[in-house]
Amino acid sequence: MTETDGGQTVDDAEHYEALVVGAGPGGAAAAATLARNDVETLVLERGVDAGSKNVSGGLIYAEKSAPYTIDRLFPDFREEATDREITDYYIHNVAGEQVKTFDITDLHEHDTEWSDAVLRRKMDSWLADRVHEMTRETGGGLLTEVRVNGLLREKGRIVGVTCDEIDPITADVVIAADGVNSELARDAGLTDWEDPDEYFQGVKAVADMPSDVIEERFGVSGDEGVAHLFSGDLFEGVRGGGFLYTNDDSLSIGSVFHLDSIAEERAEPHQLLDNLLTHPLLAEWLGDDYEEVEYGAKLVPDSKKMALKRPYRGRLLAVGDAAGQMQAQGPIIKGMNHAVTAGALAAEAYIEARSRDEENMMGHFYKEKLETEGVMDKLRPARYELASKVGENETVSNVVDSVVTSGVGRMAVSALGGTLERLYSSPFLVGMIPDTRTPYVTLPTVIAEELGTPVRERNDVQPPDLADRIGDLTYDVDVGNPHIELRDKSFAASGTAVTACPVSATDFGGGCYRAETVETNGSTEKVVSLDTQPCVECGTCAVVADTTWEHPRGGKGVDYKQG
Amino acid sequence: MYSVVLTKGVPDFREGQVSFDEDGHLERGKTPTVMNPNDKYALRAALQTKVRHGGDVSLMSMGPPGYKEVLQEGMADVYADDLYLLSDREMGAADTWATAMTVASGIGKLDQEPDLVFAGFKTADGETGHTGPQACWCLDRPLITHVISLDVDEDEGVVRAKRLVEGDVEEIETVEADLPAFIVTDPEFEPSYYRASHRLRHKDLREETQERAENYEDHVTVWDHSALNLDPDFIGLDGSPTIVEGVDPIPKAPSEREATTIDPSDGEGMSDVLETLQPHVAGD
Numbered sequence: 001m002t003e004t005d006g007g008q009t010v011d012d013a014e015h016y017e018a019l020v021v022g023a024g025p026g027g028a029a030a031a032a033t034l035a036r037n038d039v040e041t042l043v044l045e046r047g048v049d050a051g052s053k054n055v056s057g058g059l060i061y062a063e064k065s066a067p068y069t070i071d072r073l074f075p076d077f078r079e080e081a082t083d084r085e086i087t088d089y090y091i092h093n094v095a096g097e098q099v100k101t102f103d104i105t106d107l108h109e110h111d112t113e114w115s116d117a118v119l120r121r122k123m124d125s126w127l128a129d130r131v132h133e134m135t136r137e138t139g140g141g142l143l144t145e146v147r148v149n150g151l152l153r154e155k156g157r158i159v160g161v162t163c164d165e166i167d168p169i170t171a172d173v174v175i176a177a178d179g180v181n182s183e184l185a186r187d188a189g190l191t192d193w194e195d196p197d198e199y200f201q202g203v204k205a206v207a208d209m210p211s212d213v214i215e216e217r218f219g220v221s222g223d224e225g226v227a228h229l230f231s232g233d234l235f236e237g238v239r240g241g242g243f244l245y246t247n248d249d250s251l252s253i254g255s256v257f258h259l260d261s262i263a264e265e266r267a268e269p270h271q272l273l274d275n276l277l278t279h280p281l282l283a284e285w286l287g288d289d290y291e292e293v294e295y296g297a298k299l300v301p302d303s304k305k306m307a308l309k310r311p312y313r314g315r316l317l318a319v320g321d322a323a324g325q326m327q328a329q330g331p332i333i334k335g336m337n338h339a340v341t342a343g344a345l346a347a348e349a350y351i352e353a354r355s356r357d358e359e360n361m362m363g364h365f366y367k368e369k370l371e372t373e374g375v376m377d378k379l380r381p382a383r384y385e386l387a388s389k390v391g392e393n394e395t396v397s398n399v400v401d402s403v404v405t406s407g408v409g410r411m412a413v414s415a416l417g418g419t420l421e422r423l424y425s426s427p428f429l430v431g432m433i434p435d436t437r438t439p440y441v442t443l444p445t446v447i448a449e450e451l452g453t454p455v456r457e458r459n460d461v462q463p464p465d466l467a468d469r470i471g472d473l474t475y476d477v478d479v480g481n482p483h484i485e486l487r488d489k490s491f492a493a494s495g496t497a498v499t500a501c502p503v504s505a506t507d508f509g510g511g512c513y514r515a516e517t518v519e520t521n522g523s524t525e526k527v528v529s530l531d532t533q534p535c536v537e538c539g540t541c542a543v544v545a546d547t548t549w550e551h552p553r554g555g556k557g558v559d560y561k562q563g
Numbered sequence: 564m565y566s567v568v569l570t571k572g573v574p575d576f577r578e579g580q581v582s583f584d585e586d587g588h589l590e591r592g593k594t595p596t597v598m599n600p601n602d603k604y605a606l607r608a609a610l611q612t613k614v615r616h617g618g619d620v621s622l623m624s625m626g627p628p629g630y631k632e633v634l635q636e637g638m639a640d641v642y643a644d645d646l647y648l649l650s651d652r653e654m655g656a657a658d659t660w661a662t663a664m665t666v667a668s669g670i671g672k673l674d675q676e677p678d679l680v681f682a683g684f685k686t687a688d689g690e691t692g693h694t695g696p697q698a699c700w701c702l703d704r705p706l707i708t709h710v711i712s713l714d715v716d717e718d719e720g721v722v723r724a725k726r727l728v729e730g731d732v733e734e735i736e737t738v739e740a741d742l743p744a745f746i747v748t749d750p751e752f753e754p755s756y757y758r759a760s761h762r763l764r765h766k767d768l769r770e771e772t773q774e775r776a777e778n779y780e781d782h783v784t785v786w787d788h789s790a791l792n793l794d795p796d797f798i799g800l801d802g803s804p805t806i807v808e809g810v811d812p813i814p815k816a817p818s819e820r821e822a823t824t825i826d827p828s829d830g831e832g833m834s835d836v837l838e839t840l841q842p843h844v845a846g847d
């Protein structure tokens with residue numbers, strides 16, 4: 001009997017040749033590629049159903065330059081699992097009621113074979129059914145409601161995983177496709193969840209809208225859809241922007257902000273979303289019958305800072321968000337497509353290593369494939385690394401900011417006029433955009449002020465308050481078993497979570513985090529308390545507060561119906 | 564491993580389903596028949612055995628032809644392979660003894676002797692808990708009752724079970740019996756699937772059964788008393804030693820409560836409510 005480092009015996013474990021953790025796009029692509037090559041593959045997903053834990057904006061891209069696209073791995077994907085094809089793309093620069101709209105369809109179409117709007121519950125659960133069929137033929141299969149809680153090691157080497165619900169599993173390759181808060185990448189020492197400036201936080205609402213109303217209000221027909229982005233002064237100076245995408249018979253409206261900016265500004269994400277929902281510009285689209293069916297949130301890694309240069313350790317290969325492979329290409333967000341490519345490349349690397357009898361080389365092969373296929377250069381553009389050194393320097397960015405708002409900057413913006421639209425559509429330029437206020441807030445605001453026209457439509461939308469948003473979600477609460485614990489209750493250490501948690505707010509007692517003043521021995525102290533019941537598992541407080549953070553046990557916690 | 568699960572249809576006693584006449588007697592005709600709720604645990608135990616050890620599961624019931632639908636419900640739940648209904652007029656109005664005799668004959672007539680027979684604990688209508696143990700007596704097998712978890716050791720030919728023994732304190736007893744055996748599950752029975760392969764097999768069975776349960780009638784075998792070679796004098800009403808002297812209706816709950824409606828904007832009314840509630844809140 002061989003003892004593992006956790007005290008379990010390997011004899012207790014079941015063995016599968018390949019193990020994939022997580023059934024998002026990265027896990028699905030990895031598993032499908034393994035199964036096609038007759039590798040016995042087991043996929044473990046913690047949700048009650050694949051997609052029940054996932055939120056994205058969601059436009060999924062098939063890039064012409066990518067070695068793998070989702071529809072090539074899953075032939076009926078577009079017919080069965082996606083919503084409208086996005087054929088028009090606009091960005092709106094907003095300053096108060098002034099709006100200047102640029103058509104950036106060119107940027108959207110750059111290197112794009114197609115791009116469809118998706119809702120993750122529908123998409124991921126469809127993929128999971130296919131993956132189960134394919135992997136079952138290899139002797140494996142896909143199981144939901146199983147949470148992997150750590151790596152299984154033998155003599156210090158990774159040999160498999162341990163789970164909350166089932167006995168340990170050993171495997172020749174473990175593919176960590178477990179998303180932005182990858183417990184496996186953390187266990188392997190690949191990530192640390194420490195730095196807010198490595199993440200964005202995405203918040204999103206799905207609103208019901210019959211397809212004929214969508215067609216009328218958005219001027220689209222048939223299966224076509226449209227994307228609108230928003231930046232400028234409507235988000236209280238927080239760096240990031242808003243989006244609105246048309247699905248078959250609903251809208252996805254949300255925002256993606258730099259997490260460090262949310263934390264610094266003590267901004268409340270639900271409030272920023274409401275600023276967008278209630279802006280006059282959205283009146284004509286949302287009408288007076290806004291019906292929100294789901295509110296959700298999730299962290300999004302910023303590949304420019306997070307994409308792991310060596311996304312592996314021993315026989316563990318990390319793919320997708322787990323490896324930080326989420327590209328913000330200017331305003332366009334590309335995470336799902338890269339997760340697909342990376343998942344398939346990781347599978348390829350294992351198969352190649354096995355056939356060459358060099359299994360210890362699989363991590364290296366995987367890294368090389370990411371580089372030679374050009375994925376790494378998209379995720380960490382060399383020009384960004386150069387430009388950011390200058391652009392993100394605080395003094396420089398303050399100077400740039402004041403130049404843009406000065407008379408000179410304003411004149412330049414006016415003079416550039418239509419050229420700006422083209423500049424916004426340049427994939428080369430958007431790759432170097434620094435993470436400062438200038439591109440997200442200052443420049444769009446000046447553009448709107450100088451070039452925009454006022455929008456004075458009355459917006460009658462009354463977004464639901466947080467209590468209603470939480471009340472509308474479905475949870476299976478793991479009573480008595482909180483998945484997050486506060487390590488340091490002091491406001492200084494964990495107070496940011498009170499505002500940054502998307503289901504908490506300063507004046508709201510029904511959320512996860514609350515600030516309280518307690519008196520001890522005559523002195524008062526401001527502390528934070530936590531109730532995980534309304535948690536949507538976004539991961540924010542794993543980064544901005546001092547917590548011990550795990551995902552809930554399999555099947556427990558939030559159950560998104562839309563995603 | 565071959566298992567048989569015994570199940571019975573009972574009136575659906577849930578609010579909104581069950582119907583009583585003015586005298587408090589159950590109106591059978593207006594109350595739908597469903598599977599005896601406690602039988603679900605027997606089904607789960609049989610399913611666990613099938614998932615872990617393979618083999619077939621048959622479901623057997625004695626009752627009127629309408630019970631076929633109860634069997635269908637069970638088939639979807641336990642992923643049963645075949646269904647057996649013991650049914651004719653002669654079997655009607657049987658007490659637990661006559662039922663046990665009939666069911667034991669049904670089991671005896673099966674092509675293959677089951678390694679395990681499962682029954683639920685007490686029916687929702689009779690509440691006796693006799694049928695299972697009596698059928699077991701007829702079959703002359705070891706009986707384990709109040710089973711909350713179960714494991715079969717095929718090599719040793721034994722079944723090991725944990726049973727919940729309720730007394731002043733709740734005790735859990737671990738027992739072992741030779742196969743073939745008879746198991747009565749407790750409502751606390753919890754199936755467990757700790758192996759990934761078991762969970763995958765469970766999923767396979769679910770998919771396979773969906774189609775089968777839709778065409779369940781193709782899988783039902785109906786046996787009457789002559790097929791079972793039973794003398795009508797020993798089954799049904801005639802074969803039942805229990806004599807029902809009378810049936811007392813369930814007394815209705817007294818309706819002495821008073822209700823007052825107060826509009827939330829009525830300040831005075833609301834403060835009255837608070838005043839009335841206050842002592843209760845304080846726990847007095």
Ligand SMILES: Cc1cc2nc3c(=O)[nH]c(=O)nc-3n(C[C@H](O)[C@H](O)[C@H](O)COP(=O)(O)OP(=O)(O)OC[C@H]3O[C@@H](n4cnc5c(N)ncnc54)[C@H](O)[C@@H]3O)c2cc1C
Nearest residue numbers: 022024025026046056057059148178179202320321335336
């Ligand atoms: C608001 C928002 C908008 C976005 N917009 C876009 C967009 O428009 N286009 C785009 O391409 N991308 C977008 N993204 C990013 C995109 O969603 C991610 O990059 C993508 O989902 C990553 O895929 P993945 O397979 O790596 O991980 P995920 O999709 O996160 O999947 C991980 C899976 O692993 C499971 N899991 C996690 N831990 C465990 C465990 N311990 N055990 C078992 N299972 C586990 C999870 O339940 C989940 O199913 C957006 C994200 C957000 C939040």
Ligand code: SF4
Nearest residue numbers: 501535536538539541
């Ligand atoms: S408690 Fe933490 S993980 Fe849960 S929703 Fe709030 S910030 Fe996100």
